[in-house]
Amino acid sequence: MVSRKSSITNAFVNTLIPQITPSLEEIEQALAILGIVITDVRCAYCGDKMTEWDHLRPLVVKMRPTGYISEIANLVPACGKCNQSKGNSSWREWMLSTTAKHSPTSRGKKDIADRIKRLEEYERWRPPTRIDDFEAILGKEAWAAYWRAWEKIIADLRDCQNVADSLRPKIEKALTQRLPESK
DSSP states (O other), X not given: OGGGHHHHHHHHHHTTSOBOOOOHHHHHHHHHHTTOOTTSOBOTTTOSXXXXXXXXXXXXXXXXXXXXXXXXXXXEEEOHHHHHHHTTXXXXXXXXXXXXXXXTTTTTOSOHHHHHHHHHHHHHHSOXXXXXXXXXXXXXXXXXXXXXXXXXXXXXXXXXXXXXXXXXXXXXXXXXHHSOOOO
């Protein structure tokens, strides 16, 4: 459970991040810049069929919010492989990585340079909204209280894992007593 700390942190931070729903016109503009037709939306990174929207700039890095929000200036269509593989990485470094599992380069995609140019143009299209100081907006005490709640969740997960670790051998022992011996 504790190995899910980054997933918990991402979910925790995502609850704070504003989400601005784009208009159809904004989506059409975004897709046009990316060279994607609205009737056949493809992953901006690799060209496979789009299954989700990815944050071009990550919302969380090093267990804290980057300040970027969920809005069209920070969202691009992606396939599941690319979105999961990219995670909180810089999109350009990840795309060019030969070692990142499922990056376009490691999968041998041929038009990466063209895709990078379109993504660079996309970044110039509209500056993303960025919240520089959550603490200044929320107040020092409220911000600290939020992160204490996060620490409590992580501590509770650690405690739960310890209990599970102590219980698993009992379950395994009971299971081996019930199974017939292998021959």
